[in-house]
Amino acid sequence: MSRPTSLTPPPEAVVPQPHPDAPSPGTELGEHYSDCFGCGEAAPGGLRLRTRAGEGVSVDAEFTVTAQHQGAPGLAHGGLLTCAFDEALGAIGYMLHTTAVTGHLETDFRRPVPVGSTLYIHAWCEAVAGRKIYSRAVGRLDAADGPIAVEAAALFVSVGLEHFVDNGRAEEVRRVLDNPDLIKSGRAFEVNP
Numbered sequence: 001m002s003r004p005t006s007l008t009p010p011p012e013a014v015v016p017q018p019h020p021d022a023p024s025p026g027t028e029l030g031e032h033y034s035d036c037f038g039c040g041e042a043a044p045g046g047l048r049l050r051t052r053a054g055e056g057v058s059v060d061a062e063f064t065v066t067a068q069h070q071g072a073p074g075l076a077h078g079g080l081l082t083c084a085f086d087e088a089l090g091a092i093g094y095m096l097h098t099t100a101v102t103g104h105l106e107t108d109f110r111r112p113v114p115v116g117s118t119l120y121i122h123a124w125c126e127a128v129a130g131r132k133i134y135s136r137a138v139g140r141l142d143a144a145d146g147p148i149a150v151e152a153a154a155l156f157v158s159v160g161l162e163h164f165v166d167n168g169r170a171e172e173v174r175r176v177l178d179n180p181d182l183i184k185s186g187r188a189f190e191v192n193p
């Protein structure tokens, strides 16, 4: 039987502080994995989301919609917009010093997002309960104070390295284990200024 999904933090949840070694506000977080569709430079047609540490447990990101991201003519595909939010919300893990995967993600599409426009995404953590991370994000059109185009809410769940090693296709896992520099998020925890 599937578990009930919920984006409401339980009563024992706490509002988190950034990890003591979290990147300082404004720090570029870069790609977490070179082949990641959300942020990787090597991913063909990828979103190439650029993410920076924000104030508190938050991140800011920009995503420019290209012709490869269309759903309707000249408009961004909703699924790809959701991907951009998944990526931005996942980057909150940098601020908590944990690696987390998406358990549940909801997206509200408020306005169409044209090709050529840039979404300014602000994502923040509302609460943490054990391994569960409750976060929200808002995306504004063409400026950090532009009109809201997309909003999202998510539950991420912290996982260990074994999540990826045990579940990923052996070929890619081996390539990454042989060259850990492909996983930039691991390195990011070491180069924090």
Ligand SMILES: CCCCCCCCCCCCCC(=O)SCCNC(=O)CCNC(=O)[C@H](O)C(C)(C)COP(=O)(O)OP(=O)(O)OC[C@H]1O[C@@H](n2cnc3c(N)ncnc32)[C@H](O)[C@@H]1OP(=O)(O)O
Residues within 6 Å of the ligand: 003, 004, 005, 006, 032, 033, 086, 087, 090, 099, 100, 101, 102, 103, 104, 130, 131, 132, 155, 157, 159, 161, 164, 165, 173, 176, 183, 185
């Ligand atoms: C090689 C190294 C690579 C490193 C690369 C870094 C890449 C980063 C990538 C980022 C890429 C971008 C991001 C991406 O795209 S990540 C890709 C998309 N996401 C996934 O593939 C995740 C697939 N799901 C799972 O693997 C498991 O279900 C997880 C790990 C999530 C939990 O299974 P696990 O067996 O571990 O734990 P648990 O079942 O005891 O659950 C724990 C708690 O969580 C609660 N819960 C769980 N799900 C839900 C739900 N849907 N609604 C409400 N609640 C939910 C659950 O009730 C429980 O609560 P409680 O009973 O404790 O109160």
